[in-house]
Amino acid sequence: MIKANDPSLHSWIEIDPESDFPIQNLPFGVFQTADRDPRVGVAIGEYILDLCELGSRGFFELIDFDPNVFHRPSLNDFLAYGKPVWRAVRNRVSDLLRNDNDEICGDSDLIRKCLVLQQAAQMLLPVKVRNYTDFYSSLEHATNVGTMFRDPKQALLPNWKHLPVGYHGRASSIVVSGTPIHRPKGQIKAPDMDVPVFGPTRQLDFELEVAFITGKETQLGQSIPPHEAEEYIFGLVLFNDWSARDIQSWEYVPLGPFLGKSFASSISPWVVTLDALAPLKVKGPVQDPKPLPYLQFLGHHNYDIQLEVLLQPENRPATSVCRSNYKYLYWNMHQQLAHQSSNGCNIQVGDLYASGTISGADKGSYGSMLELTWRGTQPLQLADGSERSFVEDFDTVIMRGYGQHHGIRIGFGEVRSRVLPAV
Amino acid sequence: MIKANDPSLHSWIEIDPESDFPIQNLPFGVFQTADRDPRVGVAIGEYILDLCELGSRGFFELIDFDPNVFHRPSLNDFLAYGKPVWRAVRNRVSDLLRNDNDEICGDSDLIRKCLVLQQAAQMLLPVKVRNYTDFYSSLEHATNVGTMFRDPKQALLPNWKHLPVGYHGRASSIVVSGTPIHRPKGQIKAPDMDVPVFGPTRQLDFELEVAFITGKETQLGQSIPPHEAEEYIFGLVLFNDWSARDIQSWEYVPLGPFLGKSFASSISPWVVTLDALAPLKVKGPVQDPKPLPYLQFLGHHNYDIQLEVLLQPENRPATSVCRSNYKYLYWNMHQQLAHQSSNGCNIQVGDLYASGTISGADKGSYGSMLELTWRGTQPLQLADGSERSFVEDFDTVIMRGYGQHHGIRIGFGEVRSRVLPAV
Numbered sequence: 001m002i003k004a005n006d007p008s009l010h011s012w013i014e015i016d017p018e019s020d021f022p023i024q025n026l027p028f029g030v031f032q033t034a035d036r037d038p039r040v041g042v043a044i045g046e047y048i049l050d051l052c053e054l055g056s057r058g059f060f061e062l063i064d065f066d067p068n069v070f071h072r073p074s075l076n077d078f079l080a081y082g083k084p085v086w087r088a089v090r091n092r093v094s095d096l097l098r099n100d101n102d103e104i105c106g107d108s109d110l111i112r113k114c115l116v117l118q119q120a121a122q123m124l125l126p127v128k129v130r131n132y133t134d135f136y137s138s139l140e141h142a143t144n145v146g147t148m149f150r151d152p153k154q155a156l157l158p159n160w161k162h163l164p165v166g167y168h169g170r171a172s173s174i175v176v177s178g179t180p181i182h183r184p185k186g187q188i189k190a191p192d193m194d195v196p197v198f199g200p201t202r203q204l205d206f207e208l209e210v211a212f213i214t215g216k217e218t219q220l221g222q223s224i225p226p227h228e229a230e231e232y233i234f235g236l237v238l239f240n241d242w243s244a245r246d247i248q249s250w251e252y253v254p255l256g257p258f259l260g261k262s263f264a265s266s267i268s269p270w271v272v273t274l275d276a277l278a279p280l281k282v283k284g285p286v287q288d289p290k291p292l293p294y295l296q297f298l299g300h301h302n303y304d305i306q307l308e309v310l311l312q313p314e315n316r317p318a319t320s321v322c323r324s325n326y327k328y329l330y331w332n333m334h335q336q337l338a339h340q341s342s343n344g345c346n347i348q349v350g351d352l353y354a355s356g357t358i359s360g361a362d363k364g365s366y367g368s369m370l371e372l373t374w375r376g377t378q379p380l381q382l383a384d385g386s387e388r389s390f391v392e393d394f395d396t397v398i399m400r401g402y403g404q405h406h407g408i409r410i411g412f413g414e415v416r417s418r419v420l421p422a423v
Numbered sequence: 424m425i426k427a428n429d430p431s432l433h434s435w436i437e438i439d440p441e442s443d444f445p446i447q448n449l450p451f452g453v454f455q456t457a458d459r460d461p462r463v464g465v466a467i468g469e470y471i472l473d474l475c476e477l478g479s480r481g482f483f484e485l486i487d488f489d490p491n492v493f494h495r496p497s498l499n500d501f502l503a504y505g506k507p508v509w510r511a512v513r514n515r516v517s518d519l520l521r522n523d524n525d526e527i528c529g530d531s532d533l534i535r536k537c538l539v540l541q542q543a544a545q546m547l548l549p550v551k552v553r554n555y556t557d558f559y560s561s562l563e564h565a566t567n568v569g570t571m572f573r574d575p576k577q578a579l580l581p582n583w584k585h586l587p588v589g590y591h592g593r594a595s596s597i598v599v600s601g602t603p604i605h606r607p608k609g610q611i612k613a614p615d616m617d618v619p620v621f622g623p624t625r626q627l628d629f630e631l632e633v634a635f636i637t638g639k640e641t642q643l644g645q646s647i648p649p650h651e652a653e654e655y656i657f658g659l660v661l662f663n664d665w666s667a668r669d670i671q672s673w674e675y676v677p678l679g680p681f682l683g684k685s686f687a688s689s690i691s692p693w694v695v696t697l698d699a700l701a702p703l704k705v706k707g708p709v710q711d712p713k714p715l716p717y718l719q720f721l722g723h724h725n726y727d728i729q730l731e732v733l734l735q736p737e738n739r740p741a742t743s744v745c746r747s748n749y750k751y752l753y754w755n756m757h758q759q760l761a762h763q764s765s766n767g768c769n770i771q772v773g774d775l776y777a778s779g780t781i782s783g784a785d786k787g788s789y790g791s792m793l794e795l796t797w798r799g800t801q802p803l804q805l806a807d808g809s810e811r812s813f814v815e816d817f818d819t820v821i822m823r824g825y826g827q828h829h830g831i832r833i834g835f836g837e838v839r840s841r842v843l844p845a846v
Contacts, residue, residue: 220598244766342621
């Protein structure tokens with residue numbers, strides 16, 4: 001076991017047992033405050049540990065890297081050092097926060113300098129996203145969409161069980177939790193219209209996804225076998241793949257989703273490391289037919305991460321509208337990365353690979369309004385008595401996720417976004 | 424008229440009348456030599472003018488920018504200054520190279536320091552590509568593909584004449600002319616096969632395209648009307664959108680092209696500015712139906728740029744296999760950028776927007792092997808007596824482009840790539 005994952009560890013910081021951020025998690029993010037410029041930190045309970053402060057005081061001097069990479073507005077320069085450094089830093093942070101270590105906790109001035117309340121900080125986009133791919137790896141989601149838009153008897157297209165279908169998305173419009181989303185405008189042509197019109201989408205939707213971030217590059221022409229994928233993956237975030245269904249359905253033939261997606265995607269600010277998630281590994285769904293050799297893997301590479309989506313109308317209570325789980329994914333992230341690089345496409349530091357909408361078998365586990373309301377035909381009832389077919393202006397969409405092992409909760413925090421009217 | 428475009432200008436450098444790079448062109452690129460680290464230069468005849476050297480000697484001191492941006496491995500920092508600086512620098516370079524100016528040509532030591540033979544330099548990727556979109560804006564290409572793969576009677580899909588169809592491509596694998604291309608591997612399932620196999624593509628193809636590069640950003644939520652597009656566009660390059668047709672045809676439903684494209688795209692090293700191309704403006708095809716207001720424009724925004732593709736087997740003469748023209752495009756770049764940003768998607772400095780394959784009405788003007796050989800059914804005869812259905816190992820594909828006004832040739836140079844066997 002990775003030593004920082006030991007369930008018996010305790011910190012000198014008091015941490016609520018319901019917190020997403022116990023000492024066994026230690027996710028990385030980028031933050032700023034009124035008197036701290038953008039820098040890297042680690043979440044611990046209600047606090048952020050300021051790695052930039054610690055680095056400048058020599059706390060990482062036994063690790064072979066330049067701690068100035070923590071004084072940056074993104075994790076990219078830190079990620080470029082690779083897994084041995086990621087792991088050494090996490091282990092060192094774990095040591096510094098343990099209740100039997102007094103390097104920080106014995107110095108009240110130092111505590112003040114290197115601990116920041118999360119409430120007092122603004123979280124920034126954790127990585128400068130270089131390339132973004134969106135997969136389509138949930139069997140249940142692909143089946144639901146195929147049933148609605150094509151043929152219920154042949155809902156899955158012939159390629160779906162042979163390869164992790166995916167497409168390139170827009171990197172520039174990926175934003176961090178808390179960034180308001182303007183309702184996008186676009187061309188819309190409903191089936192009963194003769195010609196398209198241009199205007200605000202009438203079918204704004206979320207998609208519940210999890211994304212992984214790479215921290216190691218390959219050269220053009222090089223491929224990554226599934227058993228090496230873990231060396232490339234730094235960690236995971238929650239991912240809301242905003243979608244405008246009416247724009248998408250008119251534009252997407254024959255080259256795929258474009259403006260129906262590229263107006264925004266939202267991610268959670270804390271990147272939970274693959275190391276912290278290791279205890280949550282579970283077996284994935286049986287894959288039949290057996291994948292081609294370049295997609296075959298040993299061991300378990302699905303993760304038991306409970307996911308939830310809440311919809312909150314303006315000044316009203318939130319309603320939980322979806323409970324799903326990352327473990328439902330048919331294609332795991334090792335296979336996704338192996339497929340992405342199988343043609344020699346080069347991987348970069350800061351790439352983001354999203355899972356596709358994660359739906360389960362039951363209706364309550366569907367990961368989009370499209371599925372939850374079956375294309376708007378079965379509106380959802382919210383706690384305040386209102387109904388929703390799609391997301392409305394001034395609604396806030398909240399996604400949360402966490403896994404548990406030996407009573408220890410490894411959480412993602414949340415990605416939360418409020419929808420504003422079209423500009 | 425922009426003064427640097429005056430056809431009566433002459434340089435103190437002797438320039439072949441057939442050169443792509445007369446004093447009226449002055450395209451920007453990034454180069455290095457044995458004793459010069461990566462830096463920005465301008466092509467003039469057979470030479471490169473080293474802007475980094477000129478900047479360090481104060482030759483741009485009347486322009487409000489930091490000339491250290493020329494001492495960079497990409498144009499991005501220069502581009503971020505915007506059109507007034509791009510134009511002022513080009514005008515200043517034009518002045519310095521005029522035959523009635525002796526600031527450089529009067530100093531033989533300075534000439535040696537700031538002029539480099541192109542033959543002695545290695546050209547690098549001119550921009551760090553932030554986001555890459557590939558449009559599909561040639562009516563003839565879309566019609567040919569629709570006829571081959573779908574229904575000759577309904578070759579164009581219903582959306583095609585209403586919006587510039589496009590999709591997001593992979594930015595990481597865009598490489599500069601001269602970079603060898605390894606034949607990609609991938610899943611292939613021919614119609615007569617029961618299950619897919621994994622192996623090298625049997626249908627490697629080029630696509631003749633032109634791409635524009637943006638040098639001004641927008642904020643998320645902001646849209647660019649067509650009449651403002653020119654403020655955002657720095658210049659154009661030739662673009663070879665390599666494609667593996669068998670990988671593409673199996674993977675592309677329902678989310679569009681992915682690994683059949685992402686193994687590589689090649690661009691020419693010199694970015695020809697929109698200012699230099701201004702005299703080549705021509706009227707585009709009539710658009711019927713009339714586009715929606717957000718896609719309407721005044722004036723002419725197509726460009727008369729003659730394009731050519733040559734195919735050269737190993738150690739054999741090259742054969743010209745396609746002659747087309749950028750002016751054939753149905754949707755112009757102003758409309759492409761307006762459409763891309765119409766949903767509020769933010770534009771970044773260093774984005775690349777490719778036109779899609781540029782085919783004309785005649786068979787000799789088709790911009791891909793797919794069309795030229797009609798899906799491999801009508802192989803091309805090459806000058807050495809060999810035949811080609813698609814591109815073979817050790818073939819070199821060369822694309823060239825230029826326009827002419829008042830006898831002045833505004834050229835792009837070439838994008839040239841040799842195909843190597845699968846790794």
